[in-house]
Amino acid sequence: MTTAVSGQPAPDGGDERLGASVPPHAEGAPAPSRAPSSGDAFDQDVLPAPKGASRTLLLSLLRPHRGRVRIAAVLLLLQQAAMQAGPLLVALAIDRAVPAFRADDYGPLAVVGAAYVLCSLASGVLQYAFIRASARVSQDVLLDLRGRIFRHAQALSVDFHERYTSGRLISRATTDVESLRELLNEGLEELLGVCLSVVYICALLVYLDWGLGAAAVLSFWPLYLLVRSFQRRSMLIYRKRSTAIAAVIVKFAETMNGIRPVQAFRRERPNDTEFRRLNHHHERVNGDAILEMARYVVSSRLVANVALAAIVVWGAYRVAGGGLALGVLAAAALYLRRLYDPIDRLGMFLNSYQSAAASLEKIAGLLAQTPSVPEPAEPKSLPTRDSRRPGREVVFEGVNFAYRTGGEVLPRFDLTLPAGRTTAVVGSTGAGKSTLAKLLARFYDPTTGRVLLDGVDLRDLAGPDLRRGVVMVTQEAFLFSGTVADNIAIGSPDATREDIERAAKAIGAHDFITALPDGYDTDVRKRGGRISAGQRQLVAFARALLADPGVLILDEATSSLDIPGERAVQRAMHTVLRGRTAVVIAHRLSTVEIADRVLVMAGGRVTEDGSPDELIAGRGAFASLHQAWRDSLV
Known part of the structure; x- marks a missing residue:
């Protein structure tokens, strides 16, 4: 509704307008919300969702692609098996092929070398096939999710759109979907790769020497505690980060959509001040996320390196005493390095996961909203219009x-x-x-x-x-x-x-x-x-x-x-x-x-x-x- 600006005439001189000019929101529309204070400005886009809605949403997105997900899982199982065969072949080379080579028997070393090359080639080919299959699934999931957000936003009633700004809807369909893309494209491969490598490596270490295998499993307890602690703290940070970027987008969209009144009433400087405040808050929250990741990486590497050093020293002592073959120790050292290296990658996955979980939570909250003017369960039809009686009553x-x-x-x-x-x-x-x-x-x-x-x-x-x-x-x-x-x-x-x-x-x-x-x-x-x-x-x-x-x-x-x-x-x-x-x-x-x-x-x-x-x-x-x-x- 257009009203005259105080002290200025209406566009037509104001003579014909009925009634005095009062704030626009008085015409039955909700009053504009107050300017957010620093304490509540960043939590206004949180919508309630049923418990477990995020998990239900993700499963519903993956359900149509179950067949391709299974194929991708099999490819990853085979790729990990091919990749983890390397250190085992090294142990065979040191303990059997090299002694045979010294005895002029070249066959075992040739077989081990050929097997190592074949496993490396198979690992690369299978990884490419897995990435290709998983990428197709992830792109289809993101396509479906963006479509759901767009269709659902259109279906929601006018009163919802008067309360929930278009900037936040844009944030849900762009920034939050992008967080999920990072998880699907990179994070899931990291998670599945880490989990499978841990299972394969622990099983192979137990097969090579049960003592080394048991020590490796026990060393995971402090690492597990670190992961749990990082997961709890980072989830809170990523929720704040998702809300902070939404606030930046809302302010930007609001200013650009209202650029004419912004320039007409010289709002550039106040808008710049408010945008700078929102942008700085987003910077601080982003910095908190980076610092939390740094703490996790440093702590996990310290624990992993100490555990690796302790197990290798113990293994060397056993080799010196004749209780452990040198090839087994070499293979165990390689496996332990492979076992602990993914801990950093697991942190990267958790980084992506927490960001995506916070975003998925907000998307699920949006999709859980129901129209206040729903479609009828049993719709009725309007009577046919009578040409002799125009219009409808x-x-x-x-x-x-x-x-x-x-x-x-x-x-x-x-x-x-x-x-x-x-x-x-x-x-x-x-x-x-x-x-x-x-x-x-x-x-x-x-x-x-x-x-x-x-x-x-x-x-x-x-x-x-x-x-x-x-x-x-x-x-x-x-x-x-x-x-x-x-x-x-x-x-x-x-x-x-x-x-x-x-x-x-x-x-x-x-x-x-x-x-x-x-x-x-x-x-x-x-x-x-x-x-x-x-x-x-x-x-x-x-x-x-x-x-x-x-x-x-x-x-x-x-x-x-x-x-x-x-x-x-x-x-x-x-x-x-x-x-x-x-x-x-x-x-x-x-x-x-x-x-x-x-x-x-x-x-x-x-x-x-x-x-x-x-x-x-x-x-x-x-x-x-x-x-x-x-x-x-x-």
Whole structure:
């Protein structure tokens, strides 16, 4: 809703606007949230999710790819077996092949050498095959997840989007999905590789010498404690990091989307200060994550090196005493090095895992949200429109409404809008006009009562039927990137070019469209920035006319236009309203003149009801406003 800036005239001089200018949020919409303090600014994007929702989400993403996951697992098993055969072959070479070679028997050394080469080649080929298979699975999973987020965000109701900013949605679909990509592409290979190598190596060490195997297993206890400690601390840090980057994205998106008022009101410096604060917080949290990783790596390497040194010294003592073969000690030293080296890689995996877990938790919380205006379990159909009775009848039956943020906007009321009639709804900002329109469009459901369309409760209508039956044209006619023709055809995707041009001609938009560089094929660019506000509104009317709804809602469709633009739009309104039930939310009295009926609202109630002439002849608020408007024109 557009209101005059304090101390400045409204775009049209302010003479025709009904009611005093008050904060925009008073018009039934939730009040804007306060500026976040340093203590709570970074936790506002956390959405509740059922326990175990993250695990359930991940399993549901992997379930369609079970076959390929099994193939990837087999490839990794074989690759690890080929790779871990190396030290065992070294032991055979030292203890058997070299003594045989000294005795002029070259066969064992040749066999061991050939086996070593073959195992190395097999390990490389199998690792390539595993990476290829797992990469395909991970990309398909990420493709599915991004699609789920996008589809679910579109399906969620308007009240959710008023509470949860688009910047946070973007963060969920980009930064958080990217964290999961790192886990799937790199982390899972690290985890599975480490786990398999530990199992293989411990088994081989026990096979070579049970004492060395037992010592290696026991040395893992302090390493396990380190991993658990790192996991607990890093999870908290990564949750904060995910929230911090979301706050940065939200601020950036908000500033770029509002760049005109930012520059008009010289908000660059305050915005820069706030962005610097958010960016520094993200830097600090990121630094904490790096330091935590550094502590883990240093501690794990220290424990691993001490354990390795102790076991090798003990093994050397046994070799000197004849209780252990030299080749077995050499193989054990190689295996122990391989056993402890992945501990660093395990830390990298945990790094990716904690980041992905925090991100997956937030994505799961988003996907767990349900629309506040759900689809009906058993949808009903609207009666076929009677060509002899244009439009559809609208009935508000015992309707009461309050937003989640609190405060009753519409006290209980009853209202009937006859089919084929145009009803203008006027009143000061905050009177409940737009809320009434949003209930009719079913952007919200009433707290109590029903809204009926030709006797059918809106809650019983499937979404497509409702959108075909009721169309809203808002104050800011939103155009999507694409051609003019594409934007007109949004309400009727199957329309032909002839249908599109016929609708544009009926509205009076054909001439300006054909004057564009590429006519109907001209790209209007972001939000229709290539054409004027009045032209965007005409395109929106052509879109509504082509959709041919039974009920049309015009929410302040002329309030932001200049006089020539307003007149062009008003001419188009006569065409688009003909033969339909119409609700016109009006802030200008010139818009009201086309209505059959006028409702004056105050405090969520209808205080005056009648034709424009009847109300002008009376002594109510509408008559006073009309007289003030007439005086301003003299």
